[in-house]
Amino acid sequence: MEPNTSDSAQHSESKIRNGEALIKLEGIIKVFFTDEVETHALSGIHLEIKRGEYVSIAGPSGCGKSTMLSILGLLDTPTEGTYILNGNSVANIGMAERARIRNREVGFIFQSFNLIGDLTVYENVELPLTYRGMDSAERKQRVHEALEKVGMGHRVKHFPSQLSGGQQQRVAVARALGGKPSILLADEPTGNLDSKNGEAVMELLRELHREGATICMVTHDPRFARYAERTVHLFDGRIVEESVEASNQ
Ligand SMILES: Nc1ncnc2c1ncn2[C@@H]1O[C@H](COP(=O)(O)OP(=O)(O)OP(=O)(O)O)[C@@H](O)[C@H]1O
Ligand SMILES: [Mg+2]
Numbered sequence: 001m002e003p004n005t006s007d008s009a010q011h012s013e014s015k016i017r018n019g020e021a022l023i024k025l026e027g028i029i030k031v032f033f034t035d036e037v038e039t040h041a042l043s044g045i046h047l048e049i050k051r052g053e054y055v056s057i058a059g060p061s062g063c064g065k066s067t068m069l070s071i072l073g074l075l076d077t078p079t080e081g082t083y084i085l086n087g088n089s090v091a092n093i094g095m096a097e098r099a100r101i102r103n104r105e106v107g108f109i110f111q112s113f114n115l116i117g118d119l120t121v122y123e124n125v126e127l128p129l130t131y132r133g134m135d136s137a138e139r140k141q142r143v144h145e146a147l148e149k150v151g152m153g154h155r156v157k158h159f160p161s162q163l164s165g166g167q168q169q170r171v172a173v174a175r176a177l178g179g180k181p182s183i184l185l186a187d188e189p190t191g192n193l194d195s196k197n198g199e200a201v202m203e204l205l206r207e208l209h210r211e212g213a214t215i216c217m218v219t220h221d222p223r224f225a226r227y228a229e230r231t232v233h234l235f236d237g238r239i240v241e242e243s244v245e246a247s248n249q
Contacts, residue, residue, distance in 0.1 A: 021084075022182055022214055023049040023072065028081035028091075030067050030237075041067040042078070043237040049183070049216060054209040056225040057218045059234035065218040066187055068234070072216060073185045074102040086182050103132055107176030107184045111191035113168040115160040115175075121147065122156040125175045132179065146174035150204060166197030173204060184208065186217040190224060202227050 030042040041064045049055055057065050070076040071083065074090060077098075083091040086105055090098070108114075115124045125146055129139045147153045150170040160168050169189060176184055186205065190198030198221075206227050209215050217228060225231045226245050233241040 020051050021048050022051045022053075022086060023047070023216075024082075024084040025072075026082045028068075028071060028078045028083065030064070030071065030076070031079045041237055042071070045081070045237075045239060047232065047239065049214065051182075051214055052209075052212055053230065054206075054213075054215045054228045055217070056228035056231045057216065057234060058220070058222070058225050058231050061220075063234045064237040065234055067237075069185050069187050069216070069218055072183075073106045073108055074098045103128060104179065105182045107179060107181035109169070109172050109176050109184065109186035109189045111188040113160070113165075113172045113192070115168055115172060117160055119159075120156065121152060121158050121160070121163070121171050124160070124171060125178050128175065128179055142178045142180075143174075146178040147171070149177060149208075150174045164197070165193050166200055169193060169197070169201050170204065173201070173208075177208070183214045183216060186215065188218055188220065190219070190221065198224070 025045050025047040028042055028045040028047075029040075032039040032041055045068060047068075057068060059065055067076070071078050074085075078091055081091060082089060085101070088101070090101060093101070116127070119127065122143055125143045126139050129142055134142070143156075144153065147156065150173050152167060152170050152174060155163065155167065155171075160171070163171065169192075173189075184205070189205070190201055193201060202224050205215055205217065215228070217224075219225050229245055231243045231245070232239055233243070
């Protein structure tokens with residue numbers, strides 16, 4: 001079966017342009033309004049992420065890390081500010097367009113894995129590709145490729161409940177990879193894992209980064225923040241510091 005040519009062309013193009021800004025946030029403000037209470041979750045974020053970069057977001061509970069990741073991943077919209085993703089202005093687009101771009105550009109990895117319990121490993125990884133309207137032969141190739149990459153090719157028929165936490169997270173990584181997104185976004189991907197499995201998932205992300213993936217990861221754990229090239233420190237909805245990991249300089 002011929003690969004989807006427009007998709008593979010887009011993928012190789014993104015490799016060629018490594019080092020250019022993939023993401024640009026300017027003056028991003030997010031205010032939540034609930035019961036007459038205003039929560040200023042983000043108060044003027046400026047951030048650029050280049051193609052091929054591995055950035056971690058650190059900071060205390062409630063400082064706005066998940067809010068920022070939701071905006072980056074087009075799960076939520078900013079109250080104010082501009083967001084350029086892969087050359088497109090995406091801060092104020094409608095829901096349908098947002099969902100379409102999200103499906104193509106973004107791969108998510110969540111703390112709680114978020115696999116669908118009554119779908120097999122294979123079906124979980126396949127689902128976002130089905131939403132995209134990809135034909136079944138290409139879906140099959142992508143699913144197998146992604147599961148092999150995370151070392152879960154031998155568990156296609158298992159259900160999530162039949163896997164360890166570390167294995168579930170590896171399947172979630174495969175699901176994120178299947179669509180060959182421009183960026184992988186991970187919110188505390190090791191939060192529900194013991195240290196051994198956590199390290200294995202971190203090694204996997206580092207390997208994907210070496211192969212060219214652009215990654216933005218939220219983590220509480222300074223040991224894991226060091227896996228990234230650059231750490232952005234948030235406090236009360238603002239970027240207060242950026243540090244570059246010595247081994248990556
Ligand atoms: N949907 C929402 N409605 C109202 N307030 C919200 C909502 N989501 C987040 N907030 C508030 O915005 C602030 C930032 O929350 P966020 O979840 O981004 O923090 P975080 O840095 O990810 O924290 P944690 O490390 O605990 O996950 C918090 O004060 C939170 O209560
Ligand atoms: Mg959070």
